[in-house]
Structure formats: C-alpha cells, structure tokens
Amino acid sequence: MADYNAPLKDMKLALNQVARMTQLSAMPRFEDASADMVDAILEEASRVSRDVIAPTNWEGDQQGVKLGPDGVVCPESFHGVYQQYAEGGWGSLQFDPEYGGQGMPYLLSVPVMEMWQSANLSWGLCPLLSQGAVECLYLNASDELKNIYLPKLISGEWAGTMNLTEGGAGSDLSQVRCKAEPQDDHYLISGEKIFITWGDHSLTENIVHLVLARLPDAPAGVRGISLFLVPKYLVNADGSLGERNRAGALSLEHKLGIHASPTCVMEFDGSVGYLVGEPNRGLACMFTMMNNARLGVGLQGVSISERAYQKALIFAGERIQGPAVGSREPGPIIRHGDVRRMLLTMKSLTEAARALTYDACGSLDFAEHAEDAAQREDERARAALLTPIVKGWCTEIAQEVTSLGVQIHGGMGFIEETGAAQFFRDARILPIYEGTNGIQALDLVGRKTTMDKGRALTALIAEMRATIAGAEHFSDLAAELENGVKALEVARDLLLQGYEADAQLPGAIAYNFMMLAGTVTGGWELLRQAEAAKAMQQSSDDSFYAAKQSTTRFYFAQILPRYLGFAQMINAGSATITELPEEQFSSAW
Amino acid sequence: MADYNAPLKDMKLALNQVARMTQLSAMPRFEDASADMVDAILEEASRVSRDVIAPTNWEGDQQGVKLGPDGVVCPESFHGVYQQYAEGGWGSLQFDPEYGGQGMPYLLSVPVMEMWQSANLSWGLCPLLSQGAVECLYLNASDELKNIYLPKLISGEWAGTMNLTEGGAGSDLSQVRCKAEPQDDHYLISGEKIFITWGDHSLTENIVHLVLARLPDAPAGVRGISLFLVPKYLVNADGSLGERNRAGALSLEHKLGIHASPTCVMEFDGSVGYLVGEPNRGLACMFTMMNNARLGVGLQGVSISERAYQKALIFAGERIQGPAVGSREPGPIIRHGDVRRMLLTMKSLTEAARALTYDACGSLDFAEHAEDAAQREDERARAALLTPIVKGWCTEIAQEVTSLGVQIHGGMGFIEETGAAQFFRDARILPIYEGTNGIQALDLVGRKTTMDKGRALTALIAEMRATIAGAEHFSDLAAELENGVKALEVARDLLLQGYEADAQLPGAIAYNFMMLAGTVTGGWELLRQAEAAKAMQQSSDDSFYAAKQSTTRFYFAQILPRYLGFAQMINAGSATITELPEEQFSSAW
Numbered sequence A, B: 001m002a003d004y005n006a007p008l009k010d011m012k013l014a015l016n017q018v019a020r021m022t023q024l025s026a027m028p029r030f031e032d033a034s035a036d037m038v039d040a041i042l043e044e045a046s047r048v049s050r051d052v053i054a055p056t057n058w059e060g061d062q063q064g065v066k067l068g069p070d071g072v073v074c075p076e077s078f079h080g081v082y083q084q085y086a087e088g089g090w091g092s093l094q095f096d097p098e099y100g101g102q103g104m105p106y107l108l109s110v111p112v113m114e115m116w117q118s119a120n121l122s123w124g125l126c127p128l129l130s131q132g133a134v135e136c137l138y139l140n141a142s143d144e145l146k147n148i149y150l151p152k153l154i155s156g157e158w159a160g161t162m163n164l165t166e167g168g169a170g171s172d173l174s175q176v177r178c179k180a181e182p183q184d185d186h187y188l189i190s191g192e193k194i195f196i197t198w199g200d201h202s203l204t205e206n207i208v209h210l211v212l213a214r215l216p217d218a219p220a221g222v223r224g225i226s227l228f229l230v231p232k233y234l235v236n237a238d239g240s241l242g243e244r245n246r247a248g249a250l251s252l253e254h255k256l257g258i259h260a261s262p263t264c265v266m267e268f269d270g271s272v273g274y275l276v277g278e279p280n281r282g283l284a285c286m287f288t289m290m291n292n293a294r295l296g297v298g299l300q301g302v303s304i305s306e307r308a309y310q311k312a313l314i315f316a317g318e319r320i321q322g323p324a325v326g327s328r329e330p331g332p333i334i335r336h337g338d339v340r341r342m343l344l345t346m347k348s349l350t351e352a353a354r355a356l357t358y359d360a361c362g363s364l365d366f367a368e369h370a371e372d373a374a375q376r377e378d379e380r381a382r383a384a385l386l387t388p389i390v391k392g393w394c395t396e397i398a399q400e401v402t403s404l405g406v407q408i409h410g411g412m413g414f415i416e417e418t419g420a421a422q423f424f425r426d427a428r429i430l431p432i433y434e435g436t437n438g439i440q441a442l443d444l445v446g447r448k449t450t451m452d453k454g455r456a457l458t459a460l461i462a463e464m465r466a467t468i469a470g471a472e473h474f475s476d477l478a479a480e481l482e483n484g485v486k487a488l489e490v491a492r493d494l495l496l497q498g499y500e501a502d503a504q505l506p507g508a509i510a511y512n513f514m515m516l517a518g519t520v521t522g523g524w525e526l527l528r529q530a531e532a533a534k535a536m537q538q539s540s541d542d543s544f545y546a547a548k549q550s551t552t553r554f555y556f557a558q559i560l561p562r563y564l565g566f567a568q569m570i571n572a573g574s575a576t577i578t579e580l581p582e583e584q585f586s587s588a589w
Helices: A008-018 A021-025 A035-063 A077-087 A106-119 A121-140 A143-155 A282-318 A337-369 A373-408 A410-414 A420-427 A437-450 A455-470 A475-498 A505-537 A543-558 A562-571 B008-018 B021-025 B035-063 B077-087 B106-119 B121-140 B143-155 B282-318 B337-369 B373-408 B410-414 B420-427 B437-450 B455-470 B475-498 B505-537 B543-558 B562-571
Strands: A066-068 A071-073 A158-163 A179-183 A186-197 A206-213 A226-231 A233-235 A241-244 A247-252 A263-276 B066-068 B071-073 B158-163 B179-183 B186-197 B206-213 B226-231 B233-235 B241-244 B247-252 B263-276
Touching (some): A008 A021, A008 A035, A008 A106, A008 A505, A021 A035, A035 A077, A035 A106, A066 A247, A077 A121, A106 A121, A106 A337, A121 A206, A121 A263, A121 A282, A121 A420, A143 A158, A143 A226, A186 A226, A186 A247, A206 A263, A226 A233, A282 A373, A337 A373, A337 B505, A373 A437, A437 A455, A437 A475, A437 A505, A437 B337, A475 A505, A475 A543, A475 A562, A505 A543, A505 A562, A505 B337, A562 B562, B008 B021, B008 B337, B008 B505, B008 B543, B021 B035, B021 B106, B035 B077, B035 B121, B035 B420, B066 B247, B071 B247, B077 B121, B106 B121, B106 B282, B121 B158, B121 B206, B121 B282, B121 B420, B143 B158, B143 B206, B143 B226, B158 B186, B158 B282, B186 B206, B186 B226, B186 B247, B206 B263, B282 B337, B282 B373, B337 B373, B337 B543, B373 B420, B373 B505, B410 B420, B437 B455, B455 B475, B455 B505, B475 B543, B505 B543, B505 B562
Parallel strands (some): A158 A206
Antiparallel strands (some): A066 A071, A186 A263, A206 A226, B179 B186, B186 B263, B226 B263, B233 B241, B247 B263
16 A cells, blocks of 8 residues: 555645635636646646655655765655656746746645655655745846746756754844855855755755845844855856855754755855845845745645554554454454544644645735735735744644654554654654744734734634634534634734733743634634535535544534633733743752 | 753652652651651762763663674663662662562652653663562562562662563553463463563663463463563572573664663563463553553653753753843843743643652552551552553653753754754653553543542542642632632543443543543642642742742643643543544545
8 A cells, every 4th residue: 555645635625615726726817727737736746746755755764864075965766756856847836937837826836745745754845945945036036047047946957945044043033144245246155054954965956045144234133134046056157057156065964853854054155146135135035935935834734744644544444452342353443432532633633734724825826816906915914824823833733643643553653664753753843943833923923913903813703703604514513613713802802902011921822822823723624624515415425525524523522622721821811921030940959 | 060950859849748758757667768868868869860870861862772692782881870770779769678678668769760760761761660570579479489589679680571562462462472381380481572671681680571471271361361470591599590591682673762772572482481470360460560660651751851841941041042022132042931931831741740640659658558448448549540640641741841842942952962852752652651641541531430430539539629628828729720620520420420321432531531630630739739838938938939839820820721621522522533434534535
C-alpha cells in the first residue's frame, strides 16, 4: 500500500463548499480553471505526490544533509523529485502568464502544495520558499529584475530563499545588522544570516536569495531595513549564468526534525545584490512574502497532520490486541473506544484545519480579483485576520495530531523506523518558524483586531452567524456553534474595551484568543461542509458524505468544548500572568 | 551555572503539607526519618543529582548505546555515576533492613528519585526498574530467593529488569508466548521479549530479569502466566557468580528519545529461571511492580517537566529581544506576556503534578504502616485510584511542558545542541510505557471506579471538599475548585449510572475523565500548598511562599478552566465516538 494518498474528496469539498473555488472558476480571467481542469490537476498532483515524492520522505530523514566543499549535499533522490516537479510545471500554477505562469487561481495551488508537504515536508520547503520569493519579487521588484529572475523562478529552474534572521535577532527584526554598500548599479551585501531554509543546495542551477540588510545611511530599527536580491550565481545580460557570487552556506544546523531540509548559516561577504523596492522599505516588501509563507506554514500543519493520520489509521486497522467491547475475539485496535477517540481527534482537527486554510487562501484571490473595490478590501482584511489563526492554530493542532499518531502506535511509535516519530519531530518546527505562534497570537489581537477596532473579526462573526441561521440539517450543531461564537464575541469586546487601560492585556490573552478563534472557526468550517455533505448525500451513495457528517458531529461533541476553557482563561485577563516577579520564577530554591 | 538544581523547597512543601511526611516521621518505625535527616538526605541527593548525574545527560544522548560482542555498551560516564549511586546507598533508602535496606518511608525515596530522573532520564531508568524488581521479589518470592537476590539488588550491586512485552503482545498480555519447562529445582525459559529497558548493560556485575512465561500445562490467557526470576549470571551457593545464563540482548531499538537507555530485544534460550510466587499467578505478582512503576513513570513526568522548565527559564532571562510593554529598551523575553504565560504554565503544571505524585506515593506508606486496618484499606484504595491519574495526567502534562520548553527557545529550541529538544524527545515515551495512557484511563474508569462503585473517588471528592470548606486565605480559589469538583462528581455519576446500559461509555470517556481528574486534583494540591504557604509566609520573609501563592492563582485562572471542556466532552458520552463505521475512517477517498 502507498504511504500517502491525497485526500482528494475532502480537498474538493473544502475548495468548492468553503473556499469558493467555483466562484473563481466562473471569473473570465480563470476560464482555464474549469471544474474538469481542477480535477485533472489535482489527480495528477496526487499521483506525483504519492508515487514520486512520498517514497523519498523516510530515506531523506535518515540520510539528512551535509555541507561539502561544493556546498550543501542533499539526499540523492531529491534531485529526481525536484526535476519532475519543475518539468511538470508545478511551480508555475498560480503565477502571471507574462512571466511563464499558468494564470490559475492561487487557491488551486493550495491543495497541490498540501500534497507536496504531506509527501515530504523537508523537500517541500524548497518549492514553498521559492513561491514566496516569486510573490515578493512580482509585487516589489523593478521590471528589469522581474524580467531576469521571475521566469526562471516560476519555471522552477531556479529556487528562492528568505534571509531575515541573524544571531540575536529572532522575532525582533529591528536588530538586523547585515550591511549593503552601494557600488555602480548594485550593492555589496555583507553579514551573516542564520536559520536559512534551503539556503544552499544543488537541486537547481541557481538560487535567488532575498536578503534584509541596512544601507549606510539607514535609520536604526525596522525603518532602516532594505531588501536585496542576491543570486548564488550572477546572471549575464543574455540570461546565462556568470560567476559565482560571494554568498553561501557556512554551516548546517543539527535539528530535531526536517533533517533533509538544509538549515543554513549563510555568509554574505561583499556579495553582489540588487535593491528590491524602495530603500528602507524592505520589511514591507518582505511582509508580502511572510504573510503568504505564514499561510503556507499553516498548510504544512494540515499536511503533516494528514500524513500522520493516514499512518496511524493503517496501524490501528492492522494491529491486533485484546477484544473490544461487544466482542470475545482479539481484533484491530480501531475497535477500542479510546483509539477511535484519538483517530477521530486527528481526523476532525485535520479536516477543520484544511477547510480553514483553504478558506483563508481563497480570500487572497478575491482580494486581488474581485470586481468590487470594497469587496477586495474586505477580502484583504479577512485574509489578514485569518492568516495568524491559520498559522497558529493549524500548527498547534499539528503538534497534537502528530503526537496522537505516535501514541496510537504504542511502543512502536517511539521506534524511529516506524516513521510516526518523524512526523512528530518534523511538525515541531511549525509553531516556531515564520513567526512563532506567540507572534501570530500578538498579530491577531493587535494588528488584526485592536488596530481595526475589531472590524474584520466582527465581519467574520457575522459570516458565522449567517451559517448558523441558514443551517438546514444540523440545527443542534448550529446552536453549539452559536455558543462558541458568543464566546469569541465576548473575548473581542473584552480586548477592545480593555487594551488601552491594561497594556498587558493583549499579550496575556493572545494565545488563548488565537486558540479560541481557531477552535470556533474550525467548527464553523466543518458545519458548512456537513451541511453541504448532507445535501449532496441525498443524490449520491458516496459514503464520504456520511463520514463528513459523523466527523463534524465528533468535532462538535469532543473538540469544540475546548472553547469553554479558552474563554474562561481570556476572561481572567492579565492579572495572574503579570503578578509573579521575575526573580520569583526560580524553582531551584 | 549548573544545568539542574533540585527544587528542594517545593519538594519539602509537597512532602510535608500534602503527602503527610511529618505523620510518617512521627511513627516509631520511622524514627530515623526525622525532619533533619530528611533535609540532610535531600540536600545530599541534590548535590549528587546536580554535580554527578546531570552533567552526563546530554553526552549520554549524543553517545547513545551500542550492542557489542559482550553485550550492551552504554556511555562511559554512566559507570562512574552508577558507582556513586550504589556506594551512596541511594538504592536502599526505603527497603527492609532485613535485606540491607535503610527502612525509610517509601515517600522519602520519591523526591530523591525525582532528582535522578530530572538529572538523566535515560540513566535513571536503571535504578527505577531495579527498585521495582526489589518490591516485586520482596512481596512475592520465596525466602530462599529473597535471601540470595534482595541484598545485592538493594545495595545496587545488581540491577533488575521487567520482561513483559512480546512481539504482537503490547498492552494485551494474554498473548504472552514465552515458555517455561520445569527441570530439577528450576525452569528453562525460552522465548523473545521486546522493549526491555536496560535489558543488558555492564553497570552492574549481574542483572536480575523478571520474566513472564507460561508453564507447560498453563491455561490460555492471562490466568496462565507465571513469573520467573532469570539471572544474567547464575549464582553459586556461596553467593558468588557462576556461569553465564543463556539470556541476553539480541538487538537494540533506534528510538526517538532516551537514547542512552538501552531498549533491548531479549532472547531467553533455555535460560535457567526460578518461579516467583504461585504458578499461573505471575500477572498478580507483576502488578505490584507495575503499579509502583506507574507511579515512577508519573514521577518521571514531573522530573522531565522540572528540568525543561529550569532550562527555559534561564533562556527566557538571558535572551534579549524587543521591548516589552511598558519599556522602550530591548530586554529579556521573560518580560513578554506570552512568554510569562508559557513559563507559568510549565511551572504551575509541574508543581501541581509533583504534589499529586507525592501525595499518591505517601498513601502507599500509610497503606502499609497505618495502625488502623480500615485506614490501611482506605489508603490502598486511594493510592490505587490516584495511580492511573498520576501516570496519565503527569505524563500528559510533561508533553505540554517539554514542548513549551522548546517553544520558549524559539528557533534555538529546534536545534539539538540547545538541549531543549532532548527533553521533548525523552518525554515522549512517558505516555506510552508502563501501560499507555489509554490503558491508564481505562483502569481509572473501570477497575478503580465502576468496580468499587465509585467509593474511592467519592472519598477523594470528600477530601477535596474538606479543603474547600477549610480554606482560610483563598476562598475565591476554593469556590473555583468546588466547580471543578462538581464536574468530577457529575462525571462519576454519569459513568456509574451509564456504564451498564452503554458498554461503550467507559472507553469513550476514559481519557477525558482522567484529564478532568488530573486537572481538578492538581488544582486541589496547589490550593492546599498555597494555604500552607500563606500561613508560613506570615512568619518568614522567604519569597518562595509568595511565589507558590502566585503560581496557584495562575493555575486557577489559566489551567483549571480546562475542566470545563473535559466535563462537556464526557457529558457528550459515546455517541460520536462510536458512530463512524470502521471503513469510513479513510481520508484517501
């Protein structure tokens, strides 16, 4: 049996019943994205992810990456996988045909990307970051840079990286010290960056580094950071590769997981670079890339959860232990109530997270392509609000789901060769990179809620209320959801009414606010799907629709109640979080 | 700065204010366990754990263990550590002076064992299992076997192991296939055991394996399993070591964590063994050992949580990032609300789990030594009830605490050399071994609740109510606790009234029942400590007492509310857990 099979029906239900793919397909500009074409693309991606990429996952983890004299050496099989990815045009789906893209909705690239990440999270980071680099350059770079770099990045011939973090400057980018000196038509970039994912490799003939650095006259702090494009190999006027730039990996990190993804310390030593966007506006340029990368990381949470679930399900169906209730014979452990609870927790969280992620990504398409300017603005705000929820909640649930995946395997789960532990190890980076979940939570309560006086959140609450009011088949679940929505509303009001008088409040409640929002919106997305599934089941004998309804009922009974705890914790405010003096935290009295 | 410092004040508060150490010290049989002696023992254990054992933890993880031609090779430094442990008499604290023990309360060995496990979880498994073997032999073996084996095990000259699991027989011991053929005064044991912790090593000159196997005429199932003592080296009549027995490690597992603890596949190939206890009653004998080992594993959850907390706290105090609320200067991240939330979550969960574990262990002393027979029986039932809560809840919170330890380190947490990831990896075994937490939860709802009609749980609820009624300083927290206790009472009644009509109910609600019980009893233990701390603070300027009160308030505001979710999930019963047909779990439609 294959290691991984894309959950195509659930993906399509999320695309069409939640994320409005059908509305996008109806737009003239997306006339190529017909339902048949979407199906065909998903089917082919499913084949590639199952037959080509997934088989390299475990061996990649075991082989890991090394730094050799000519740079980073990654697992041999990754070259062939990358080549098939590039040749299949998979890196170009959603990009502008002017630069060689296929002009499909961004939303369509999302399930495809989910499959790559499920198949091999380490490998998948390379395309994920390259797509971020394309978006960043597309929106910010000069036409000249775009003409030179975008076609090769979009075709997959070249890869892209993000170079933000420096030693001592993690979440706090104001500390960036890398320097950029102007010289002729370019700049010379000097400094060290750490934690650079796929910072070097030989999967592609060139690598395009996007690097934050300071110009000589730059003001201190985040308003003095500029963005530069630094190619691994310089590019000649005719587009051919020139000499090697002075930019490369100094060392690799020895990590808990994603062993096959090289995490590099990068050295820029008077490297030739080109300014992207305006001087001192680098952070704004990078934010485009970061926001989409955050959705991408949330999607990785969905991906690794799906993979962990599939593995645990196979085991639970094959592993024979003592008789379950109602039986006298030994049988597979899936018949035991607590194992079913674990499997259904994994399944329902993964499906809720998928629908939420797709929904947020869909909003980005409408933010760009909706005819009405006001709608575009609303969709932009909606996507901005959902982004930290997707990044934060979907990666938090990935911790739980991959840990349950280990647990279902019992003692075998702790043995590396079983493979369940790899998903658990790999998943652990997701709440950390692209802005820790603490940063996401602060973004949610601050920039995304207090800064717009709760407008976007209020609009989302109204959307949920509309679903509740329109529920035809599951009015009992709708009533439960209403309780969750009310709790979210109370939390919103507590935040908006309290944050000026108590400056500690947002930081103190942020994490629980994010978890409350994720738990409730996840339930909402499932309810929308269950309503659609019930309707579709009436004209189909496909039991996928029945399973969706059962999974939703499980979520409402066994997952949604978590909102009660989050709500009460938020309601307790900042008092007990701020009262213990710093010097009294010690436990070694 | 040392890597690990024992939390002595918190240990003593838990011992004296929760676990009734002072009452034990007042018993004539424990006249040597005066307060001064307890202090001296804890101080010395603190020194050994900090200066001798803790420094071997990271190097042990990196070196791991190997199987050589002469058996298992463990990290070099472990030999010296073990020698100091044995020579210090640390393995003999709680055992019978008749066999060389020091006759101290078992309870006193608990904080000492906590220190070993905090210092090095891999190494600490060796003494932990040896102590289990001592208990099992002490209660079940013939005088002849006891005279030969106990003194050497208690002195630490020899080590002990537990051999239960076989391939295909994990939680389900009815599947045990190992055979025992009678021959002369002994038996020949044949078969393979898997997942045998410290199954072979050279820390001690001999190893005493306790092995479950079947006699030729044994009935099928668990009623046909007998327990045998199988030494690595046979023992001559004069107590000297004889020839090598045919029992040893076939291979070692490659694991997610506890890399320095050899997990062996053991082969018994006509090995000489001796019957322990009655034929076919092996499981009952082993249960003594397993129950105490379960408390030991819960204690390991406390230990690894404490260690992870200490590491995260140091980092949070040293890592400088952007200004916190109310400041304009960069400062240590401990000043940020969300980091404080994470640290306080770690701290309060660890302290609650410690108090709960010590409390349960104290009951075992009273179960053995209380003058009144009825009290002994009550204490036995109390310890039996608390055991699955300690094992389950304290190891579940260890997952959360060690994961937060990684999270607080940000990107550095994912780098192995930082060390936070090791605690996260090591902790992952705790919910699995000594009976998975699913098994613990079933034990709690079944054997420990429905089987005694809720008597022990009702008694525990009454104890909590007495604390609530007697709360002098924290009546607000007592009122919160009452809500939690009520929820536990409702869950108890739902279980007792429903399990006969709905056979699926216990399995479906077991996990949430265990988590509810842990969350509420953990809060109760903290409240008892906070009340004592408030009283003691009035005659002391020790700010440890103030910190305990703040930590308790945090727990009640930010942790206890989880009970609301568990209660509602339990209330939802088994319906949504049982409804999805097995064949509809697939996600790969």
